[in-house]
Amino acid sequence: HIPTRAFLQISMGWMVSDSNIALLQTPHHFYSPDPFQRNLAVGYRTPPEGNLFYGVIQDGNDFWDATFFCGSCAILRRKAIEKIGGFATETVTEDAHTALRMQRKGWATAYLRIPLASGLATERLITHIGQRMRW
Numbered sequence: 001h002i003p004t005r006a007f008l009q010i011s012m013g014w015m016v017s018d019s020n021i022a023l024l025q026t027p028h029h030f031y032s033p034d035p036f037q038r039n040l041a042v043g044y045r046t047p048p049e050g051n052l053f054y055g056v057i058q059d060g061n062d063f064w065d066a067t068f069f070c071g072s073c074a075i076l077r078r079k080a081i082e083k084i085g086g087f088a089t090e091t092v093t094e095d096a097h098t099a100l101r102m103q104r105k106g107w108a109t110a111y112l113r114i115p116l117a118s119g120l121a122t123e124r125l126i127t128h129i130g131q132r133m134r135w
Contacts, residue, residue, distance in 0.1 A: 001028065001071045001119035012076055014110055022080030022107035023099055026073045029115035035125040047120035048121070056115070069099035069109070073117045080107045083112035092134050 007026075015023050027050070032038075034048055061067045069076070072093075079086065080102050088097035099109055122128040 002116040003117040007116040014098040019107045022102040023109040024075045026116045029118045030121040032121045034121040035128045059110045065110035067111040069095040
């Protein structure tokens, strides 16, 4: 993912205003269509599956102070990472596990539904499936 020039300018205010926020997650946004969109010839007429997760699901998680860390497009407070003993490297979903550890230790997590970084979607179906299996 490549952040916008305003990534920190827009997102850091949340971290500065609340010292208990350990994580501020923003949506993943992809320039390119995923394999399903491309191969079904629907392009951008059909919304990508990420719109469900980074829309309804993360909004709901944020409401319950249960935002997931998604590995990128986020800001994490170093002090919070240190307090939980670092990133949860013992699992393939270290990002989500790390957020759960923070929440369990009383840290707040937040979601800002403004795309502030973009990347490329998986190009091949096999890599798309492999990625989803990890998630």
